Amino acid sequence: MKRLITAVVMGLVLVGASSASLAHAQDNSGELTRLSLTARTTIVSGRPIVMKTLLLDLEGRPVGGAVIRLVATTKFLGTERDVIMDEAVTDASGIGKLNFSPTRSGTAIVTARFSGLATYGASEASLTVDVQRPVVAHHRTHNGDQSSWANLILILVAGIYCIYAMALWQARKIFRSGLRNENLIGSTPLEGTR
Amino acid sequence: MDGNKELQGAQRDMAGPAVGSRRAFLGKTAAIAGSVVLASQITKIPWESAAHAAASDPSDEVPQWAMVIDLARCDGCDDCSKACQKTHFTGDQKWLEVFKVHDEGGGHYFLPRPCMQCENAPCENVCPVGATFTNESGAVLIDHRICIGCRICIAACPYGARSFNWGVPENPPGARFAKYSPEFPVPHRKGTAEKCMFCVHNTKMGKLPACATACAMSAIWLGDLVQDVATNGLETVKLSWLLSSRHAFRLKEELGTRPRVWYLPGHGEEAKTVTPV
Amino acid sequence: MSSATVARLQEHIEVPLRPRAWGFKGRLLASGLGLVVAWGVFAWFHQLDSGLVVTGLGNRVPWGLYITDFVFFIGISYAGTLVSAILRLSHAGWRRPITRLAEMITVVGLSIGSVLIVVDMGRPERLLNVVRFPHLHSPLTWDMLAISTYLIGSIIYLYLPLIPDLAVLSKSPTLGPLRRRVYRVLSLRWARLPEQRASLNKSIAILAVLLIPVAIAAHTVVGWIFGMTLREGWDSTIYGPYFVVGAIFSGIAGLIVVMAILRRVYHLEEFITEKHFRYLGWLLLVFGLLYAYFTGSEYLTMGYKLNMGSQSLLHELTLGQYAVPFWTFGLAGLVVPLLLLSFRRTRTIKWIPIAGALVLVGMWCKRLVIVVPSLALPTMPYEWGVYQPTWVEWSITAAAFAAFTLMFMVLVRCFPMISVWEVDEGLEREEGLEREEGLEREEGLELEPVVEEPLGSRRALAASGAEGGKR
Numbered sequence: 001m002k003r004l005i006t007a008v009v010m011g012l013v014l015v016g017a018s019s020a021s022l023a024h025a026q027d028n029s030g031e032l033t034r035l036s037l038t039a040r041t042t043i044v045s046g047r048p049i050v051m052k053t054l055l056l057d058l059e060g061r062p063v064g065g066a067v068i069r070l071v072a073t074t075k076f077l078g079t080e081r082d083v084i085m086d087e088a089v090t091d092a093s094g095i096g097k098l099n100f101s102p103t104r105s106g107t108a109i110v111t112a113r114f115s116g117l118a119t120y121g122a123s124e125a126s127l128t129v130d131v132q133r134p135v136v137a138h139h140r141t142h143n144g145d146q147s148s149w150a151n152l153i154l155i156l157v158a159g160i161y162c163i164y165a166m167a168l169w170q171a172r173k174i175f176r177s178g179l180r181n182e183n184l185i186g187s188t189p190l191e192g193t194r
Numbered sequence: 195m196d197g198n199k200e201l202q203g204a205q206r207d208m209a210g211p212a213v214g215s216r217r218a219f220l221g222k223t224a225a226i227a228g229s230v231v232l233a234s235q236i237t238k239i240p241w242e243s244a245a246h247a248a249a250s251d252p253s254d255e256v257p258q259w260a261m262v263i264d265l266a267r268c269d270g271c272d273d274c275s276k277a278c279q280k281t282h283f284t285g286d287q288k289w290l291e292v293f294k295v296h297d298e299g300g301g302h303y304f305l306p307r308p309c310m311q312c313e314n315a316p317c318e319n320v321c322p323v324g325a326t327f328t329n330e331s332g333a334v335l336i337d338h339r340i341c342i343g344c345r346i347c348i349a350a351c352p353y354g355a356r357s358f359n360w361g362v363p364e365n366p367p368g369a370r371f372a373k374y375s376p377e378f379p380v381p382h383r384k385g386t387a388e389k390c391m392f393c394v395h396n397t398k399m400g401k402l403p404a405c406a407t408a409c410a411m412s413a414i415w416l417g418d419l420v421q422d423v424a425t426n427g428l429e430t431v432k433l434s435w436l437l438s439s440r441h442a443f444r445l446k447e448e449l450g451t452r453p454r455v456w457y458l459p460g461h462g463e464e465a466k467t468v469t470p471v
Numbered sequence: 472m473s474s475a476t477v478a479r480l481q482e483h484i485e486v487p488l489r490p491r492a493w494g495f496k497g498r499l500l501a502s503g504l505g506l507v508v509a510w511g512v513f514a515w516f517h518q519l520d521s522g523l524v525v526t527g528l529g530n531r532v533p534w535g536l537y538i539t540d541f542v543f544f545i546g547i548s549y550a551g552t553l554v555s556a557i558l559r560l561s562h563a564g565w566r567r568p569i570t571r572l573a574e575m576i577t578v579v580g581l582s583i584g585s586v587l588i589v590v591d592m593g594r595p596e597r598l599l600n601v602v603r604f605p606h607l608h609s610p611l612t613w614d615m616l617a618i619s620t621y622l623i624g625s626i627i628y629l630y631l632p633l634i635p636d637l638a639v640l641s642k643s644p645t646l647g648p649l650r651r652r653v654y655r656v657l658s659l660r661w662a663r664l665p666e667q668r669a670s671l672n673k674s675i676a677i678l679a680v681l682l683i684p685v686a687i688a689a690h691t692v693v694g695w696i697f698g699m700t701l702r703e704g705w706d707s708t709i710y711g712p713y714f715v716v717g718a719i720f721s722g723i724a725g726l727i728v729v730m731a732i733l734r735r736v737y738h739l740e741e742f743i744t745e746k747h748f749r750y751l752g753w754l755l756l757v758f759g760l761l762y763a764y765f766t767g768s769e770y771l772t773m774g775y776k777l778n779m780g781s782q783s784l785l786h787e788l789t790l791g792q793y794a795v796p797f798w799t800f801g802l803a804g805l806v807v808p809l810l811l812l813s814f815r816r817t818r819t820i821k822w823i824p825i826a827g828a829l830v831l832v833g834m835w836c837k838r839l840v841i842v843v844p845s846l847a848l849p850t851m852p853y854e855w856g857v858y859q860p861t862w863v864e865w866s867i868t869a870a871a872f873a874a875f876t877l878m879f880m881v882l883v884r885c886f887p888m889i890s891v892w893e894v895d896e897g898l899e900r901e902e903g904l905e906r907e908e909g910l911e912r913e914e915g916l917e918l919e920p921v922v923e924e925p926l927g928s929r930r931a932l933a934a935s936g937a938e939g940g941k942r
Contacts, residue, residue: 074430076423077416078400081430083423087439099435101422150607157616163681164627170674171631171659174667178660287530293852307851316701322611323600342600343523343593345533346611350700354850358533358593361524384522385593449701 032058035068037112037125039100043132048101053112053125055094062094063120070098071111085110102131258332258419259392259454261403262436263306266460267413270294270304277408278390283380285364287357289390290405303461306414308405309334309355309390310445310453317347317356317389326387327376332419332454333392335376343385352446353453356389392416402427411465419454489643490884501880504873511870514863515590523593525863531856532846536864537591539838540871544584545618545693546714546834549722551577551625552686553754556679565750567897568742571890572733573726574629579878580725581622583871588615590867610695617689624685628678634661634671635892690718697841703780704773704845713765717834720758724808724830727751729879731824733888742889745820752823755830756812763805766837784848787855793844796836804833 039051051070055063070085088096102108108129116122270292278290293305311334312318318326318334325341328334348356363382372380378395379388393403397416401407406414406426417424417433424433436442442456493501518525528535554573558566589595601615638661640646641654661667691711698710707713727748734743773781788797808826811817817826847856882888 074421074423076418076421076425076430077397077402081423081425084429084431084435086432086435104421153607153613153616157620160620160624160681160685163677164624167627167631167674167677167681170670170677171634173670174634174661175659177664177666177670178662181662181664182660291851295852305852320609320611320699322606322609322615323597323604324606325604340597340600340604341594342597343595344591344611345593346609346696346700348530348533349702349846352701352850354531354853357530359522360526360528361522383594387593451701 031119031121033063033114033120033123034058035112035114035123035125037110037127039127039129041127042130043102048099051098051100051110051112051127053088053090053096053098055090055096055114055123057120062090062092063117064090064092064094066090066094066096066114066117066120068096068098069113069115070100071113072100072102072108074104100129102129105131107131255420256330257397257421259311259394259397260332260417260419260424260433261308261311261392261455262415262417262424262433262442262458263455264411264413264415264440264458264460264464265303265305266458266462266464267411268292268304268306268460269411269462269465271410273408273410274306274405274414277404281393281404282378283364283366283369283382284357284388287359287363287388289355289357289388297461301461305457306405307353307355307445308392308455310353310451310455311392313452313454314450316350316352316451320346320350322346329377329394331394331397333394334389335391335394336379336387336389337376338374338379338383338386338388341383341386343387345387347387352449352451356387358387359384413465489640489645490887493880493884497880501877504877504880507873508870508877511867511873514866514870518590518863518867519595525861527859527861527864529856529858531849531853532843532858534591534842534846535858536839536860536868537587538842539835540868541584541587541591542693542714542838542842543721543835544580544587544871544875545690546580546718546721546838547725547831548577548580548584548621548625549686549690549715549718550580550726551575551628551722552682553719553722554726555628556682556686559675559679560683564897564900565746567893568739568889569726569730569747570632570893571629571886572729572888574625574632575879575882575888576722576725576729577625578622578629579875579882581618581625582878583875585618585622586874587867587871610692610699613692614696617685617692621682621685621689624678624682628675628682630657631671631675631678632890632893633886634658635663636887636890638662639891640887687715690715693718697845702845702850703778703848704784704841707769709765709769713769716758716762716765717837720755720762721831721834723751723755723758724827724834727755727824727827728831731820731827733883737883737888739889742894748820748823749818752812752818752826755823755827756809759805759809759812759830763809766805780848783855784844787844787848788840792847792855793840797840800833800837800840803829804836805830808833 034056036054036056037051038054040049043049053068055066055068057063067087067089069087071082072085073080074083075081076083085100086098088098090096098112100110108131109126110129111124111126113124114120114122272292275288275290275292279285279288282289290306290308293307294302295305296302311332313328313332315326315328315334318328321341322344323340323342325337326334326347327337343358345358348358359382362384365381369380369382372378374381375395377391377398379391382388393401393405396403402416402425403414406416409426412426412428415424415426415431415436417436419433422433424431424436436458437456440458442458444453444456447453526535526537551573554566555570555577559570589598592598601612605612607613634657637654637658641651641658643651646654691714694710694712694714697705698707700706730743730747730751734740770785774785777785787793808829811822811826811829843858847858849855
C-alpha cells in the first residue's frame, strides 16, 4: 500500500513551477518523512534569501532536531558537483531555515535534503529559482602594477645624473680653457703663476 | 711680472666664448631633461610583461583560488607534504610543512602550512626583478628564468613558506626534459627561490592540488572565491558557509598580507571519525 | 702669489706627499694582502661552482656574513661625504688635509660593498636583470640605484679636487714619463687660470651639495632592505634614519683609523695634527651618543612591549646565542669608546684611534646582530634557526677587508693622499690674514681681505683652521 502511494507521488515532479513542490522518498529502513521547501523563486538582488523547510512524518507530526542540507549543482574544477550551500537543524515544529545566495544568474535548482535520523527515513524537496542579477564576483586585488609614484624614483635618479653631467661639464671647461691658454702662450704653463 | 700681465689680458679675452658655451650647455641640459621625461614615459611600459604573461583583469569566469585546511581532521601524518615533494621532484625541500603546535594549557594539534598566496604578498613586493608575481587566479608564482637569487623574498615572508636551491637541485631524469614554466617549475635551478604554487598546473586542468588528493582525512579543501565553492575531493560546499560556520581564521592576519589559506580550528578530534578515502 | 708660496707648493708635493713606491715592508704587506684576496677569490669560485650550499646559510637563515659585510662597508663609506662635503660647505678649514683620505674611503668602501652583494647572489650572472626587469617596488632595486649613483658621484667627487694636484705631479721630474703623461691627461690642462678655478670651485660645490642627500638616501635604503619586511626586530619605522646615523658613526671611526695609520706610516705629522683627531673625536662622540640613543630606543621599545617574537629575540641577543657579538658591540664598541672620548685625558692622539678601532669592531658585530638573529627567529612553530658560517664565508670576509686595504694602498701610491692645493689655499688665506693684520697694526687701517678664489662664497674671517697644515 505504501509502495503504491510512493509510486504515484514520484510521478508528480514539478519543473519551472512558481509554487512549492512536494516529493516523497523511498526508504526501506525507517519511517517515511515528508520534506517541503518554500521560498521566493525569483531573486532580484542576489543577496541571500531564506528558504523555509518543513519536515513532517507521514502522520503530519513535525520532526525536530533533524539536519537539513541545501544543495545546488555547480560546475567546479571541470565537473558538475552537488554543492552544499547551507545546513540547518529543524526546531520543535519541524521548521528549518536555510540561506541561499546564488553566484550565477539564470535558473538554479536547489534541493533540500534530509539524510535520515534514527528511525526516520531520508527525504528531499527541490525548487527552481530564477536569479536575475548575479552576486558581484570576488574583487581581485592585484599588487603588481608599478604605480606612478615609483616612476618618480627614476626621474629623481635621472635628475641626479644630470647634475653629475653639469659638474663634469665644468671639468670640460677647465680642459678647454687650459687648451686655449696653452695655444696662446705656446708652451706649457707654469703652475702657480697669475 | 710683465709676462703675467700679458697672460691676464689673454685670459680676459678668453672670457668671450664662455657665453656661447653656456648656451650650448643649456641646450644640452634641455635635451637631457627631455630624454628624462621620455624615459619616464617608457618606464610606464610594464616591463614585467616581457618576462611573463602580464596579469589582465579577471572576467567572472577566472577563478580566485583559496585553500581551507581543517585542523579538526589533520592527524599529522605528513602525507600531504610527501605527495607535494614527490609531485614536484623537490627532493628534501618542503614546500608544504606540517608543524606540531603545542597549546599553552597542554594538548597539541597539527598545522599544515602551504604558501599562503597572499593578496598583499611581501615576497612579491620586495623582489627586485619581479620574478615573483601573481597570476590572474591569485596564485603567487615564481619565474625561475629571472630570479637572481638575492633571497630577500625568503627574508620577507612572515610564514617561512619559501625555500631556496642552495646547491645543485636533484632533478630526476624525467625532470630534465620537462618543459619549464612558472606553474610547474621543473627542472629546478640552482640559486633560485621556490615555493608552493597551489598546484595551478593541476587546477587549470580540473584536478585538485597534490596535497588535497593525498590527504586521507580529506582535510584540505580547494576553493574558488569567485564561485564561492570549495571541494576536498569528497564533498563540495559553499566556501563562505564553510568558513563562517566553522569559524575559520587565517594565520598572522594582523600583518595585512591577506592570505588565501583559511584554517578551520580544531585539535584533530575528527581524524578518528572521518572514514579515510 | 709669491714665489715663496710656489716653492712651498713644490716642497709639499716633492717631499712628503709625492706618491711613493712601496718600500720593502709595503711590498710585503701588499703581497700578503694579495694572497688573502686571491684566497677569497678562490673561495668564491668554489661557491660559484657548487652553489651557496658551501656556506652556512639555509632556508631559515638566508642571509649571513656577506650581508653583514656589505652593510658594514657601505656604512663606513659615509666618511667621505661627511668630512669632504659637509665640512666643505660649512667652510671648516681644518678639513683640508683629510678630505682626500675621506673621499678615498668612500670610493673604496662602496666598491667593496657592491662586490659583496654580487657574491651573495644565487645567480650572479643575472645581475643585469635588475636593469632589464626592474621592479621599482623593491627596496633592493632602490638600493642598487642609490648605491651605484652614490658610487659614481663619489668617484667624480674624488677626481675633481685631484685635478690641480695631478697637474703639479705631471711636472714632477722624479716620476716616469708614462705616469706623468697619464697625470697630464687626467689633469685636463689645469693651469690655475681664474676661469679654471671658477669652474673647479663650481663643480666641486655642485657635487658637495648633491652628494649629501644622495648619501643619506643610499644609507636609508640600506636600512629599508630590513625595515620594509615584517620580521621581528626589523619591522621598525626608524630603520632608515638608524642606518644613516650608524653609517656616519662608523664612517668617522673608519676615517680616524685610516688617518692614524697613514699618518704614522707616511709621516704626515705636519699636516694631520692632534687638532684633527680631537675634532673628529668630538664628532665621533656626538654621533656615538646619537647612535646609542637610537639603539636604546629600539631595544627599549621592543623590550617594553615584549610581543611574542621580541621576547625570544631579546633573550637570544642578551643571554643566548648572540650574546657575544651583542655585548661586544654594546660594551667594547659603544660604551668604552664613548667613555674614552668623553674625558680630556683620553681624548688624545693616542687614544682616539683606539676608540675608532673599537667602534669599527663593535659596528661589525652590530651589523651581524641586526642581520642574523631576526632571521633565525622562528616565524612558525619550529625551532630557532642555526647559522654557522663556513670557511668560504670567512675567507671572503677576510678578502673583503684585505681588498679594502690593498685598494687603499694602490690609491695612495698613485695619488697624493692629502689635497695639496687645498692645504695651500688654506695657508695662503692665513698668510693673507696675517699680512693684513700686520699692515693694520702698522698703518691703523682696515683693509679689504685678500681675495683668493674660495670654494663657493666665503666669509674671509671664518674659522679656517689656523693650525691645520701649518708649515
